[in-house]
Amino acid sequence: MNGDSQFFFSPFTLDCANRSLFRAGEKVFLRSKSFSVLDYLVEHPHRLVTKEELKQAAWPRAKVVDAALRVSIQEIRRALGDRAEHPQFIETIGKSGYRFVAPVSLRVAHKQGSELTNFFVGRRAELQQLREHLKLVENGRRQLVFITGEPGIGKTTLIDVFANSLDQTDNVIVARGQSIEQYGTAEAYLPVLDILEQLCRRANGELTIAMLRDLAPSWLLNLAAFTSSEERERLSRRCLGMSAERRLHEITTFFELMAKNCTLVLILEDLHWVDPSTIALISFLARRRQAARLLVIGTYRSGEVERFNSPLKAIASDLTLHHLSAQLPLKLLSQSAVEEYLISRFAQPAVSRSLASTVYSRSEGNPLFMVNVTDCLVSHQAIVQDKETVKLADNDIQEPVPTSLRDLINRQFEALPPEDQELVETASVIGMTFPVLLLARLLDREREGVERRCRELSEREQFLQYRGSRKRPSGNTSSLYGFTHALYHSVIYERAGESKRRRLHQAIGNVLERVFQEATEQVAAELALHFERAGDYQQAIKYLTRAAQKAIQQAAYQEAIQSATKGLEFLKWHCGNRQQKQQELELLLALGPAVASTKGYAAAEVGDIYNRADLLSQELADESLRVLANYGNYRFHLMTGQLRRALNIGKQMIVSARCTGDSNSLADAYTLAGVSLLHLGEFSAAQEQFDHAITAYGIRNETFVPVKHPDVLAYSLTYSAINWWITGYPAVAAEKEAQALLLTRELPHPFSTVITLIMLATYHQCRREPTRTLELCEIGIQHAAKHGFSSWLTTGMILKGWALTNLGQQSEGIALLRENLKTWRKIGCKTETARFMFLLAHAYLLANRAKAGLLVVEEALSLVAETGNRYYESELTRLRGELLLQEKSNLHKRTAFADAEFCLVSAIEIARKQKAKSFEVRATTSLARLWYERGNKKKARELLATSYEHFTQAFDTPALKDARELLDAAE
Ligand SMILES: Nc1ncnc2c1ncn2[C@@H]1O[C@H](COP(=O)(O)OP(=O)(O)O)[C@@H](O)[C@H]1O
Ligand SMILES: [Mg+2]
Incomplete structure (x- = not known):
């Protein structure tokens, strides 16, 4: 066995680290080979160990005769004072081998910082099972094992013994993460952050930090102890808008890379208290198929998981069902x-x-x-x-x-001197672990004295255990102690009377607030819990709001929902004065994005949240919150295709921004109004808004703080380019495009870079320029995938599908379009759906699949009718005509062009009404071609000439070239 285990079989001790045998403390001499034989027998007690096994263990590279083994056994027997005929230790089993018959226990240097050793008994099969998992892991097969059982059954101890037996040099790294009881105000990823901290604190921690910086920046952002505030500022810009999936991806890549160079054992303790985000990570890690030397061991109390119907239950049984995890339930000792x-x-x-x-x-x-x-x-x-x-x-x-164990703990507690009782009780209110500095403050005693008492209690393994030291935000270092077992913690906590607990929770909350000052968001969930338990709901609500906001930044939406909902729950008990309404609004604004991200933007709940937020913000007339409420409300209506409502909200925002004179908010509001007008097909009106927006941004100052998009200027420039192009000013459009493109070089956030790239690709798609579209969206896709901006990724893929089809890769392009359109519908955003369907139908036209194309176009047109999203109405109608023509020629029907002709005429009318010159030229060209092909050259020429005349610039676009060619032919 590796490591520093000691086996005990009375009166002998076998010390593996020093390869020595002791009898009641006295060293007994054994040759090295004999020691190996004894070691192997002791490690496999109570079963037949064959001669082959023993020879393999002691002479791994040599071929030896049985006699050599016999000599060793004799030597061992002499050393132990054992006799073959009446064996107390080693029994000979015929010709096959030997058996170690005495009871063996393992002495473990069990707890951190403790001098005492514990005796480990039983659990041989379980240890064996863990070792087998480890063997699989060493062959690159990742493993997840759940050790389950009641409190005190020995889950932690089993892991301790297993971990101690590993050769924790460079080849094996073990890190542990602890979940704590958080009573519904979950801090996301608590045990994972615990693990990362340990990995960063290891001897070559700088390497780990560098790896995190490279592969998992959003995680490094949450490790305040290893980053400067400037770095956090940089990282938070880099991670803005990152999705939950992306975060999972980042951390998984990090663990997998670590698990390439060594065997990585991650221990997640007490998962019955785990936060939802960590559950998602466990499941994600377990489902990945890539080879990794990764062993994840989770422990939980099955009873608790059952009782609280934790989501862990479903995930654990599902993973086990699919052979992605193993269960190791611990039974009571015999x-x-x-x-x-x-x-x-x-x-x-x-x-x-x-x-x-x-x-x-x-x-x-x-x-x-x-x-x-x-x-x-x-x-x-x-x-x-x-x-x-x-x-x-x-x-x-x-x-x-x-x-009962409770009884017993109570008795042990009562046997402590009153001073220690007070200390332990106060500590229990802080939590399962606590800094001595804080404890001393609460007790109003000297730190040294408190430290000494903690040390003494932990040396006697009474109640407490040393858990290392931590640097506090004040710069002071404090020792950390914790309860020896969670059961001790809960029994002692319950002992302290209700009023004492309240008083202490309040005091802890106050001290933590003072200690963390500007950085309270680091401990927001903890603060919320203390104030809640103190009955100070005002403060609890304040920190629940912070906790929810922090969770949103971490893309930990379940936790955000939990905290915000709890805060709103508390608010219900209050009368609803101005301050409380303000708090309600803040909570709703944190809840909105979380619900939208988990249930989809179109979920009715999202609408309710923003509706209420809107009412409150009007009543409170708090401008900065009002802008956020409006923005959420706008977005909900835009996403669900309620364009008129969205436009009205945009207009309202313009009015408010004018009142406050804030030019950035004004520019944002113009952009939002412009976007909804564009979707309504009111291009000229949209143009005005975009112009206003760009002018307003022009006078922005350098400390520009945008509402939502990190740089809306680029966003409005690209929209403006599209709009200019549609209305028939390709040269102005190209100017705007060039300005936006220039901006992509200096945009500080990946989020705005992605938006701008994809919007620029959209611009070229409108112009039907597949090569440029592909170029831009490939870069956009790369960035979106890297940072996990999932809806922009989907948009990029759709554009890519269209571009590929146009470039001749039809089956690949169509597959990409279909797959991503499906994803898009799942996201629940209706606004772009009709345009995306146009792209698919167009791809079908190119692939000569008119029937499939018509189905898509018809559905898209009914969506247009339903939502009033007329952006692509003319184009869809034209496409319908083209598809009808294709279908008819496929069927070799030479007659009945009337339907197609009708569609093309309608497309022209729509475009004319919308003043969408580019769409008009396209529809006109199609109709003219139809007439031309049917022999009516004159009619074709006249029609085309009027539409073409408008253009005075940029004759090189595909649409105009088409028109020109036809015009020339018809001359
Ligand atoms: N196999 C064992 N042999 C001897 N003592 C054990 C064993 N397992 C647990 N113990 C004792 O029980 C205590 C509680 O076990 P622990 O592993 O903390 O339980 P759990 O993690 O399941 O709640 C340990 O501190 C240790 O003293
Ligand atoms: Mg435990």
């Missing part, structure tokens, strides 16, 4: 394991039946209880050791051993 424990603990060869059965029946084989019952008997001097047996004292146990 009576013989309890006996083994007593033998090891008292270092005696035997234990009396009555003692073993007393400890067993009281503890029912729960190890935590077993250890404590034994401690209790020892402290009542109810155990005596005589010759070679440990047994109950004659006085028996007058003092009855408590029959």
Whole structure:
């Protein structure tokens, strides 16, 4: 075995690290080969170990005869004082091999910073199972194992023993993350951040930090201890708008890369309390198929998961069903394991039946209880050791051993001096772990004194354990202590009376607020919890809002919803004065994006949230919140295709921005109004808005703080380019395009870069320039995928599909279009759907699949009728005509062109009404071609000439070239 384990079989100790055997502390000499044989036997007790196995273990590279092994066994027997005919330790099994028959326990240097050793008994099969998983991992097959069972059953201990047995040099890295009880105000990814912190604190932590910076910047952003505030500022700009999927991807890539160079063991403790985001990560990690030397071990209390119907339950059973994870349920210890424990603990060869059965029946084989019952008997001097047996004292146990673990913990607590009682109780209100500095402050005692008491308690393994030290925001370093077991924490916490707890929670909240000052968002969820428990709901609501806002930044939408909903719940109990309305509004503004991201932008709930936010913001007349409420409301209506409402909101925003005189908000508002007008097909009106917007941005100052998009100027420039092109001014359009393109070089946020690139691609798609469209959207797609801007990624893919089809790769292009259109519909945004369907139908036309194209066009046109989104109405109608013509010629019908002709005429009318010259030229060209082909040259020429006349510039666009060619032919 690797590592520093020690095996104990009374009266011997086998020290693996030093390869030595001791008898009651005295070293016993063994040759190295014999030691290996004994080590192997002891590690595989109570079963037949074949001669082959033993030879392999001791002489791995040599071929040896049985006699060599026999000599070693003799030497071992001599050393142990054992006899082959009446073996106490090693039994010979015929010609096949040997068996180690004495009870063996493992001594573990168990807890961090503790001098004491514990005795580990039973759990051989479970340890074996973990080792088998490790073997698979070493062959590159990632494994996820859930260790489950009641509190105190030995989950953590089993992992400790397993982890200690690993050779934790460069080849194996073990990191642990702890979940804590958060009572519904979940901090996202708590255990994962715990793990990352440990990895960064390792000897070559700088490498890890560099890797995070490179592969998982959004995670480094959350590790305040390893980043400067300037770096965080930079990172937060880089990570703006990042999706939850992208964050999962980042961290997974990071872990997988680490697991390439070493075996990475991640331990996630107490998952019954885990946050929803971490559950998603576990599931994501387990489902990936790439080879990785990654072993994830999670522990949880099955009862708790069952009782609270945690989402973990469904995920764990689903993963297990698909063989993506294994379950390792721990059972209560058997009576013989309890006996083994007593033998090891008292270092005696035997234990009396009555003692073993007393400890067993009281503890029912729960190890935590077993250890404590034994401690209790020892402290009542109810155990005596005589010759070679440990047994109950004659006085028996007058003092009855408590029959429940809770009882027992209570008794242990009552035996502490009052000063320590106070200390432990106060600590329990801080949490499962606590900084000594904070504890001393609450107790109003000297730090050194408190530190000393904590140390002494932990040295005796009473209640507390040392958990390292942490730097506080104040710059001071404080030792951290924690409760030895969560059960201790909860029993002690419940002991402290209600009013005392409230008082302490309030005090802790106040101190934390003072200590963290400007950085309270780092501990927002914790603060919310303390204030909630203190009954200070005002403060609790304040920090629930911060926690929700922080969760949104982390793309942890479930947590954002949890915190915001809880805050809103608390607000219901209040009368609703101005301040509370303001809080309600802030909470709604955090809830909105979270619900939109999880349930889709079109979910009715999103509408309700923004509706209420809108009312509140009007009532409060708080301009900055009003802008946010309006923006959310606008977006909801635009996404759900309620364009008139969206336009009205945009107009309202223009009015408010004019009142405040804030030119940036004004520019934003003009852009939003322009976008809704464009979708309504009111291109001239839209043009005005875009012009206003660009002028307003022109006078922006350098400390430009945009409402939502990091740089709306680029956004409005690209929209403006599209609009100029549609209305028949290709040269002005090209100017705007060039300005926007220039901006992409200096945009500070990947989010705005992606938006601008995809919008520029859209501009070239409008102009029917597939090569340029493809070029731009490829870069846009790359960035969108890298940063996880999923809806922009989908848009980019749709454009790419269209471009590929136009460039001759029809089947690939159509597949891409169909797949991504499906995704788009799932996102729930109706605004662009009709245009995207146009692109698909156009691809079908190019592929000579008129029937399929017609189905799509017809659906798109009914969507246009339903939503009033007339942006592509003319184009869709023209396309319908073209598809009808294609279908007819496919069917070899030479007659009945009337339907197609009707469509083309309508397309022209629509375009004329909308003053959409470019669409008009296209429709006119199509109709003229139809007439031309049917022999009516004159009519064709006249029609085309009037439409073409308008253009005085940019004759090189595909649409105008088409028209010109036809015109020339018809001359
Ligand atoms: N296999 C074991 N042999 C001996 N003692 C054990 C064993 N498992 C657990 N214990 C004792 O029980 C205590 C609680 O176990 P722990 O692993 O913390 O439980 P869990 O994590 O399941 O709540 C440990 O501190 C240890 O003293
Ligand atoms: Mg545990």
